[in-house]
Amino acid sequence: xxxxxxxxxxxxxxxxxxxxxxxxxxxxxxxxxxxxxxxxxxxxxxxxxxxxxxxxxxxxxxxxxxxxxxxxxxxxxxxxxxxxxxxxxxxxxxxxxxxxxxxxxxxxxxxx
Amino acid sequence: xxxxxxxxxxxxxxxxxxxxxxxxxxxxxxxxxxxxxxxxxxxxxxxxxxxxxxxxxxxxxxxxxxxxxxxxxxxxxxxxxxxxxxxxxxxxxxxxxxxxxxxxxxxxxxxxxxxxx
Numbered sequence: 001x002x003x004x005x006x007x008x009x010x011x012x013x014x015x016x017x018x019x020x021x022x023x024x025x026x027x028x029x030x031x032x033x034x035x036x037x038x039x040x041x042x043x044x045x046x047x048x049x050x051x052x053x054x055x056x057x058x059x060x061x062x063x064x065x066x067x068x069x070x071x072x073x074x075x076x077x078x079x080x081x082x083x084x085x086x087x088x089x090x091x092x093x094x095x096x097x098x099x100x101x102x103x104x105x106x107x108x109x110x111x112x
Numbered sequence: 113x114x115x116x117x118x119x120x121x122x123x124x125x126x127x128x129x130x131x132x133x134x135x136x137x138x139x140x141x142x143x144x145x146x147x148x149x150x151x152x153x154x155x156x157x158x159x160x161x162x163x164x165x166x167x168x169x170x171x172x173x174x175x176x177x178x179x180x181x182x183x184x185x186x187x188x189x190x191x192x193x194x195x196x197x198x199x200x201x202x203x204x205x206x207x208x209x210x211x212x213x214x215x216x217x218x219x220x221x222x223x224x225x226x227x228x229x
Contacts, residue, residue, distance in 0.1 A: 032215035043220030102155040
């Protein structure tokens with residue numbers, strides 16, 4: 001049973017523009033949401049997280065928004081750069097638990 | 113963050129054989145996890161490797177198919193037994209890293225891509 005879903009398998013965006021990645025979840029008990037980035041032949045690397053009690057978290061060019069009533073979160077990348085071309089995974093976890101439930105990922109391609 | 117080395121990085125295996133994947137961490141860690149990513153799918157947790165005791169398996173994964181060893185705080189192995197083409201996946205080792213605003217962050221190895229013919 002997939003509790004975290006990324007319904008867009010791919011996204012193409014022009015360099016300098018905004019990338020918006022979406023993620024939906026079914027379990028309202030999740031305490032944290034995380035985004036990971038993965039380059040080919042490398043493991044996923046942590047990007048940014050947000051607590052379920054917040055609605056926004058920002059780190060440089062990356063901002064995550066959480067809409068608990070809609071069970072939806074999004075990652076905004078502004079401005080998009082060629083090095084942002086990667087697969088982005090949304091994940092969710094409970095407090096005091098290292099286990100992560102992942103979405104299937106969205107492949108982002110940033111065009112020059 | 114911890115640095116994780118996984119071996120092999122990739123392999124092509126014959127149906128019915130078994131393969132052991134090694135995961136070496138450059139520091140002692142309490143929690144080690146094994147994930148699987150089947151083609152086009154999400155990362156799915158196979159088991160938590162516990163030092164000094166048996167691994168804890170997630171629903172749908174069993175010890176006979178995925179035996180795990182954890183002899184010390186820096187090393188673990190995952191064996192994929194009696195492989196079939198459905199076992200073709202990327203297998204990833206991960207460890208506890210840190211907390212980010214309360215969230216528990218994992219660090220991942222580069223993964224082992226297995227293709228079963």
